[in-house]
Amino acid sequence: MAESGTWEPKIVAFLCNWCSYAGADLAGTSRMQYAPNVRIIRVPCSGRVDPFFILSSLQKGVDGVLVSGCHPGECHYLTGNYSARRKFALLKNLLEFAGIEEGRVQFSWVSASEGVRFAKVIEKMTAQIRDLGPSKKLVKTPPRGPLHAAVNKRFESVLTDRPPHPAPSPRDGGEG
């Protein structure tokens, strides 16, 4: 994925619908500049973010994962972010304990009115991930797919390249 010089970090951000997503929206409508490396996934609440969202992102080769929700005390569902905070405190420490670089997975609070803050969070995180370089540790070796180096002639190899929509062949209506 990474050729030196051309590599750009890929960051996935799970943003709560009520605060951080709105904050991102505000940053966008206010035409604030921030790094284009982030892909946003809207979730109902930071409490909705299953650790698997984060781990699967890393497994698929994402370089950084951000989870952002409402500031404590401002959760649309009253306590979702409080619960999330406990979960993430443990998860972040566990991942770093396992050797995942500090900063790959981050958490922040951004309210609906904090477009500037959102842009700064993304800028800061992108810079940090850029320093860390491409994520490698949890990345699952991508499937090698077809026709990789060795096609064994002793086994059959199937290849089809008929046009996608052939003329429909007449259906035998004999038996209904």
Add this chain to the structure above:
Amino acid sequence: MSEMPSMETFVTTEIRETAGDLLRKNKVQVVIGFERGSIPLRSRPCFVRSEKDIDRLVWDGFCENSVARYVAKRDEKMALVAKGCDSRALVELIKENQVARDQVIIIGVPCRGMIDRSRVEALVAPRRILETEEKEDLLVLKGSDFEETVPRSDLLCDSCRTCTHPNPVLADILVGEPVVEEDQDPFDDIEAFDAMRPDERWAYLRNEVNKCIRCYACRNACPLCYCPECFVDTTLPQWIGKSTDTSDTMIFHLVRAYHLAGRCVACGACERACPVGVDIRKLNRKLLKDVRDFFGYEAGLSLDEACPLATFCPDDPEAFIMNP
């Protein structure tokens, strides 16, 4: 022999009497305890349903399994021969509504720590042990042409070395004398590991999980892994692949440990079950430490205290939250 009967012999007798009494009076349908195993250095779980079978029950330094593992989703009324860790697991299971408090009678046994058979085997290898005998703080190992006496404390399981609650925290009947407890687990091993460089930590764990054959013995031996459908078995979505790919296996171990955060009672059943010696405890202990440091919680100690991930405090630590 004029020697005093060992603590183990004494406890065994008491357990048998208690079990017989409970069965006779129909207070329980089954007593889940331990019996002598089929090979040296092994005792194993056993289910006693009739008074005539109570002599199967034993107590010794090899009762390493978790009897709490068997209580979830069982209809019978049970009596359980519970070590300190088993009683802590039962506390959690009761709190998580997997078993009703009045469905179990806990025969608590203060635990001197269980003996790690791999340590014993390594000690005498390549000679084979045919028989063992526990004498106070010593373990006598007997083979066909040797006899060796070793301090018990040299042979304890890792989880027993760091155990701070060897006495049952919840018991209806206590058998045997309470043992001295350590004040606090210093988590030296975790601090030392944390002091390593991230790449070293990763390399170590990667090497560990690469041994894993995905037999799920760690999960199945765990008294608190009772989910009807485990995350490794879901297909929609399928979170992790089924092969022994390093990334999949690492995620399995990370999430297995994480799902036990605030619930793990540090019994070590997972690690003892592992056939290939994966250092499973490393992740569990990290979470034990963090749960204690962050939320001041230790699992299995009280029936009233809420599970740490089922509650929160407005002023929970949040130094990890990023501020731009």
Add this chain to the structure above:
Amino acid sequence: MKNPYVPFPMRIEDIIVETEDENVKTFDVSFVGKEDEEQFVYTPGQFAEISVFGKGEAPFGMASTPTHPGRLEFSVSKIGLVTGALHQMESGDVVGVRGPMGNGYPLETFKGKNLILIGGGFGFSTLRSLTNFILHDSNRGAYGNLTVIYGARKPGLLLYKKDLGAWQQRGDLQLHLTVDKGENGWQGHVGFVPDVTRSVGPNPKDAYAVVCGPPAMIHFSLPVLKELGFQDEKIFLSLEMRMKCGIGKCGRCNVGSKYICSDGPVFSQAELTQLTGEAHF
């Protein structure tokens, strides 16, 4: 050695939504390779493993009949990973197919005999194949009377409505449709398949019964057939297990000394009663 794990490609030509809840679709697929078509010789009751590349593979009985060459039909109930993915596919998409697998219905045994086909719900697909096979001009004379008893939970869940309509117009087959719960406009039976079987009361003389459906339906149909005088040798069942490899190796569908995928999926009740294992209804 031919590699039994490698599927050949087939193209989806048409997709028919079978049920009102849209949970069952029938996929009409054509062979891409001439050679694959020539090698795919099957009888009703056999099945094939269908691959959705990127998702996996699942077994389906052929709902089509060999009298309709060049095409295969598979009815797919949306229930898991592979079936969910199949339901999202469109005409023109390519799936992988391995097969035909299994033994199929014993057509030779059935020749000259009266047949009672009893099916329930989604398990009707291979019975549809068998019915259409027998009704084909080139085969109809070889078999005796044909009775089809087919039930679903409600009218909207009956499959193959076009076929059912055509069958009702024919004089050479008795069709009894039933639903567990009737709805406005429903003119057939209301009741469970075993009860309808009892009231239809097929004559066991020179007759075979074929049962395919959910375990509960099989469980309650067998005593009815026995009551009517059908001996175990005259009752055939098509079983379902979680077949994976389809060639009797992976072990999932092992029941007693048999593999449902390669020794079955069609067994006589006489065979099953002899068999140790979970195949007792």
Add this chain to the structure above:
Amino acid sequence: MFSSARIVRKDRLEGFLERLLEDREVFAPVRKGGLVTLEMIDSVRDVILEYENTKESPKAAVFPQRETLFGYQAEKGKVALDVPRGKEKEQVLFGIRPCDARGLLLLDRVFGGDCGDPYYAEKRAKTLVLSLGCVNPNPTCFCHSMGGGPCSPEGSDLFFLDLGDRYMVEVGSDKCEALLEDEAFEDADEKSLALSEKIRKETEASMTPLALNENLKEHLGRLFDDPAWNALAETCLGCGICTYLCPTCHCFDLCDEAEGGTGERIRVWDSCQFPLFTQQASGFNPRPTVKERFRQRIMHKFSYLPETQAMLGCVGCGRCVIECPVNLDIREVMTSLSEGTVPA
């Protein structure tokens, strides 16, 4: 067979192994992180021959835990697909135990037959089994009760038996002709033959046979619905240790690992002890509890496989006995079932 017997002096074994390594992949027991495992070796020095048995069985050499069946790339209306190239080099399993060598014979039957498995067959054809007899079997071993023996050459292409300063080598197949030309082999003398026969007899005599029902297959068939299974399986945790470490267990799953339409169809080990093994997509499971799954494992090994493959599905290696976390001992299970009364 003895006419073709050879001997290898112990000081010449290392040279033989080194020559094997020159153009073959050699798997041998090595000590790795406190365990003895069968590994592909780079150096003969790593090999240990003073060991009871390897932690895992050698089946992975011919039936890997994960194996790519084919790769594919699917797009709208198109699919390209290919099968990975097979093994180039011959592989030698050196120093595996006679029980495990016999285990391969069962796999041969399962993966061979009318509908052969090309992946297995291809690896197996390039595999040479050089087993090492057991002169000091572990108390958990019961090969002798399962039709094999601690010094049985069955299933081995070459069978080595330790005679002190030399190995007796029996030739079990004609796959090793090239190997036997190696300078390490000498013709066996009468004294060595006599000694090896003595050791074989003594070792076999040292093992206590299990008291098993003589018509185990039929007997178990009658016990299928016996309530005894409840008690037998009661402590079972339902993990996969016994099946994954077993030299004959061969159940597998096929799955796809892919991103979009590009990926691989892989085969991975699976276990009849896992609920998902038989659970259908609808949620229905013909083997819903540990009892049914435990019974399946026993029945498959001792009743079904003897019927379909004319061979027990157990070679008595004892791995499941040693490694079961709750010491659920298959020997006790079989003895108890053998005694079991048959319901009327």
